[in-house]
Amino acid sequence: MAKVIKKKTTNSFSKFILWFWVLFASGIALVALIFLSASWGLFGELPPYEYLENPQTNLASQIISSDGNLLGKFYLDDNRTDVKFEDLPENLVNTLIASEDIRFMDHSGIDARGTLRAFAYLGSKGGASTISQQLARQLFVGVRSRNKFETIQQKIKEWVLAIRLERSYTKEEIISMYLNIYDFGNNADGIRSAARIYFGKEPKDLKVEESAMLVGMLQNSSLFNPLRREELTLNKRNVVLGQMAKYDYITEAEKDSLQATKMDINFNPENHREGLATYFRMYLQRFMKGWIDKNPKPAIGDERDRYNLYLDGLKIYTTIDSKMQANAEEAVNEHMTKLQAEFFNQNTTVRNPTTPFSDITPEETNSIMERAMKNSERWRIMSDAGKSEKEIRESFSKKTEMTVFDWKSPTKEKDTILTPLDSIRYYKTFLRTAMMSMEPQTGHVKAWVGGINYKHFQYDNVIQGARQAGSTFKPFVYAAAIDQLRLSPCETRPDTQYCIEAGKHGNMEAWCPRNSDLKYSGTSYTLKRALANSVNTVTAQLIDEVGPKSVVSMVRNLGLNGDVPEVPSIALGTLDVNVYEMVGAYGAFANQGVYVKPVMVTRIENKDGTVLYEYVPETKDVLSKDVSYAILDLLKGVTQGGSGTRLRTTGYNKWRPEYDEIITGYPYELTNPIAGKTGTTQNNSDGWFMGMVPNLVTGVWVGGEERAVHFKSITYGQGASMALPIWGLYMKKNYAMEELGISKEDFVKPEDMSIEIDCDKFTKELRQNNDVEDDLEDLDF
Template sequence: MTDKYQTREERRKQLQSENNNKKPKEKKPKGKKKGAKQIFKRIFLVLISLGIIGIIAGAITFAVMVKDAPELDANVLKDSISSTIYDMDDKPIEKIGAVNRDYVKYEDIPDLVKDAFIATEDSRFFKHHGIDPIRLGGAVIANFTNGFGSEGASTITQQVVKNFFFNQPQKTLSRKAQEAWLAIQLERKYTKQEIFEMYVNKIFMSENMSGVKTAAKVYFDKDLDELTLPEAAMLAGMPQAPNAYNPFKNPDRAEKRRNIVLSLMNQHGYISDSEMKEAQAASLTESIVAEDKRETSDMKYDPFIKQVISEIEDKYPDVNVYTDGLEIHTTLDTKAQDYVDKVMYEGNVVEFPDEDFQAGISLLDTKTGGILALGGDRDPDVKLGFNYATENPRQPGSTIKPILDYGPAIEYLKWGTYETVEDKPTTYNDTAKTPINNFDNKFLGSMSIREALARSRNIPALEAFRAAGADNAQEFASNLGIKLNEMYESYSIGGLGGKDEGITSLQLAGAYSAFGNEGVYNAPHSVRYFTLNDGTKINMEPESEVAMQDYTAFMVTDMMKSVVNSAYGTGSTANVPGLPMAGKTGTTNYSADDIQKYNIPAGASPDAWFAGYTTNYTMAVWTGYAKRQNYLRSNTVSNDQRIAQLLFKNIMQYISQDVETADFKMPDSVEKVSIEKGTYPARLASSYTPSSQIISEYAVKGNIVQKVSEKYNKLDPAKNAKASYDKDNDAVNLTWSYGDTSDVKFDVSVSINGGAAEQLTTTSDTSLKIAKPDPDSTYTFTITAKSSSMTSDAVTASVKVPAKLEEQPATDENETVDDDTKTDDENTGTEEDKKNNNNGNGNGNNNSNNGNGNNNGNNGNNGNGNGNNKDDEEADENEPDENENEPDENEADESTQTEDAADQSQQSTTP
């Protein structure tokens, strides 16, 4: 053995020595390890405690939330409650409820329909027990991410609970807890088949009906077992938003929703890819019932009730007016509605051109915006059909001008009603520089905005729009409930386009009511309030909003008064005599392409409007056809384009009977201004302005025009003064011309051969005749116009009377006689003698009429002398007929003289 042998004791000592020589190992502190374990234990215990506390708190909270949950009443699960509608006087007018429902048993529901609804509404319906934890988890995450209510987790069972037991129009945590609690109970008491049967018979499917079986009949005229895959999918997609996905009203949206349902059916394995694609390609509009074959309704106030339903469903989508037993209190004026129906349906108050002619009428309370009556369709048999008053956006034509043009100009620029605008050739500011025209293709030059609106001139409206600015116009319209997505210059005359297809008569009536309500806008509404089945009252009246300054409302209103009561206003057909009212006409045009495409005659229009108001009522009327190619004939051919005005007049006259109608009150922010007629830009009337030349206008206080007219400080002189000698009748004729002679008289004096001037007369006529003038004498006349305290510069005119030829001796037959005592039969002699005698009478009478005294039968010169002694009052009483001696101005202007005549007749004018 090579190794040295060692005893056990030696080996032990050696090992001990080696161990002593080794470096000792570092030992970890025992305290730190122990501390980490203790922290972990504490955290774990805290979490466990919090979890327990959370569970306890959640349980307590859940218990508190569900303690007030309704009992799971079997009777409630079977019965639905109709709603009652009341008029403005709280008298019941109609009951609407789930009467239009065909009940279907579970075993009679085709698998195709079951699969469509389950895939869409609750894919794990047959697996959960009332609540779907997976769906609930996804909804919780979505609600934390996007806010409470962003995504629902309701199962079909929960929807049954909600539809039967809850109708509160708000989403709350307590309601969700109660739904979940009742859903669990429902699953315990009823089978899945029974719950599904409750669901498909209860769901609201628009068109005043509930239940899938009824919907199949209404929309497709089929029983459930006759439905195709795309038809079943469309019905399954409706419960989420029944009115939005109504295929009659919104076929495009309904088709998109149907295709989503088909995708879900494919996703959950109910149909193949090829079946899905084939069904998605099917046309929805070809499968639904044609409009002329749809069910009709005997509901008396159909258009109005449809609006009531729409308002509640839009604002409170969880409320079902057909099943929730609501008490709905409306703004309906049954007297007004009955008359609107009479006018619309009977056609003997206003004559319509044919059966296809349509009208949309919206009648509001000016002060509240409450809808008093609606004329929605001329066919009374259509069941909750298309409403031309509320669902028919059309281009408004010139009815938009107060809203986009003149209203903003007064609101933001403080224009007065006399502001001058120019009706002249103009183009839009587009790249093509498209010309803008008036309806008559004429240009009338300068005018006030009052006249421009009353005459419905397009170019001045565009000028006002440009001055106010597109942004201001858009804001002004928005304040009146007309939300325009875009703003082009063509909008200024009602040519809406692009994203803005038009406005409805209800929107227009709402906007106009603010003008009549001192600038305060109340959104049109048909429901004042409604109460739920549990007695909860929900107010529906909108809050009043100040849409414009009171000066804007008053001044636009006063301008629109001129539309109906001025000689040049376009709305005179709508005027109700004696009723303070304002309004505006509107028509629209066909494009060049439409004219060619539909062979439209000149002057035809697709739309005609009239909107107007009193302090009590506001009404907007649209007339036209459903199909654009059917046109309204021009006023020169028929009254088609005036029917809107006739409808307005008849209805407004009827409802205003025995009702006190106050005039529109001028606010303190407005001043009345006296403007001199025909001044552009406007000038204040001076103290010399004739009363006939003064018009009343309005201005914003502190913004009155400052310049005063000087036109009438001195009267204009007479013009075209001319004196001439009439050889045949031996008389001097004096004529002159003047503009408006209504308040003007003329002083006429004469000087013979340069002698002293003597006044002949003061007359309102513009001509004078002197018989038997002195021969070989020059007569110089002076004419001065005067009115009140003003006089004009004098003008003169002269004429030389030639020397008289030697007279021939008279025969017995030509002896002078007293014409006043001799009849025409007694005036014998030659024709020339008769002429002389008659001229004597005529000259004498004429001079007498001019205030020249007792001249009948006497020598002309003597008559003149005597006449000069008459005073002005006697002269006035003997003035001739205004038209008797009126000269022809054109003849006077265009007359020429030979050199010989110039020696006898001279004319001069002194400024």
């Protein structure tokens, strides 16, 4: 009986073993079949092997400053810039592995232990997605479906793709691809954007606790967002730090210390309307679109394609210096805040019933408002939507909630309720500015500020805006006269009424210009003193002697491309010019008479580093060395005894105390040689200052959007009050940074200087020549 029982037990055990192997083999076969089915596309189309070997991601184009910093990017949806594995900090890689996939270096795409654990506990003790699987989902699978059957299909595809990725790439490449592809929110696409936006630094500089926060966001960047859910994100960061301690990447003591720290968020938004050099970036966008139109990609087969500024990851190397750009923007902000406060003080409705406009009729005011309304975005959008003109006009009178610009707010914005028409008038009250700084020897533009705030004032006054040059045009007249007549800056001309009769130089009527104070001193001025004090009568005499045609020819060669009529009145700066052209033209004076066209882009590369474009300088010899140096000598007189002397002094220029603070003096105290020229146009509508040191030429303009928006008196309305302070603040900041190398030396005098600039020596020689002439007259031949 016992033997029978033993036989049955043996048979039962054998069957169990048999069925076990059958089921085990069937399970393996089933898994293999599932993988094969997935690879055959039965669970949905998989990307081809070629795509796996070179997965395409949208890469933002980078704008790189001359000192190697990132100024900004061009992108549509993905603000992404790839970072190589060797540029990732070790603490970030360790944090990622400890938190997401501790056996990452040992598996081949699927973590078997983790998968079995997930099945056994139905995911209650964590999922089993490896870094490779997560990358596969990011690149090829997409957002997880809520349908359970589709979720299973997606998971199977992830397994297959993860294994393929492991075969195609190294572990290091997979880690860098994963961190580069992830969307961290707030336009932070990829680890480089995330490090810059959340902490204001490059990935290689991330601290352990910062890496832990970013890795914590990988689970769900919308949920664990430090800007919206600070406490939740902090807790998640601390969980990640706990994982690092668990796997011995940090000690328990380090964990406790780091978990006790706060998240030191340094939010630096990266978008097209904020950040450094916004106006320049928008100019660059237009430049790049023009370049792309003219430079298609190399032929591929029979097809030709164009570069995409927003997707192709181009690297655009610019001449802008990030430190000088920051100094320029700070100088504009400091001065314009106070200047605008004084403008508001002087243009209340009590003091000026037509505020913000002055010296115009109600009909002219209505014309300005009508034109602004029809040119507005609201009018365009409603018109495109098929709205009638009556409906559009009515909408401009309905009050609405809006965010407007405000100098007093820390964010430069405030929420208010206005009608769209009132908002137009409100924005007309703001003074605008433009500033450009250039290295004259190379033409490299170092700083570019097109306005006071790009988000609210998108018109770029550096290159789009053209306004009357005023007295900043006079050096061109002096240059033509010195060049053709070989005049010395020590030559004299009387300050008396001077008229050029009708028809002499093509002018229709007689032209008798007056000085700004409407007076004539009756004394003689040297050319140097006349330019320093902007004596109009002397400038009129010079253009009469040399002729307007010569002046026009010269300014054309100096890069002024606008409409320049050949009439005497151009001598006083009646033509419209922009800051970009004026800086280029003045650069020739500092560059020994050689005009160098301003350049902003030196090189363009594709994402692989292949050079697509390199700049070739455009130059032209316009003046001789001695003439250009004579002009510099004249312009140095402006800052030694003319309207630019406040750059040298610590005198006082008190502003209204009721507006936050008082400026107690000119805070520049510059002692080095400076060549410069102020300019003020009729009714104080435009204030200019052009300033030069040997290796930097900078132009500044300040004025209203409308010429009818201006100060009443020249005290505040002149170029020395409106524009010069920006130049002074900017240069003081530059000189505080010795690494910038801004010159404090004098301009180099030509060895063969043939024009006498020493007035004492000139006067002595003139007297000697006059004595000889008198002796000759006494002789009886």
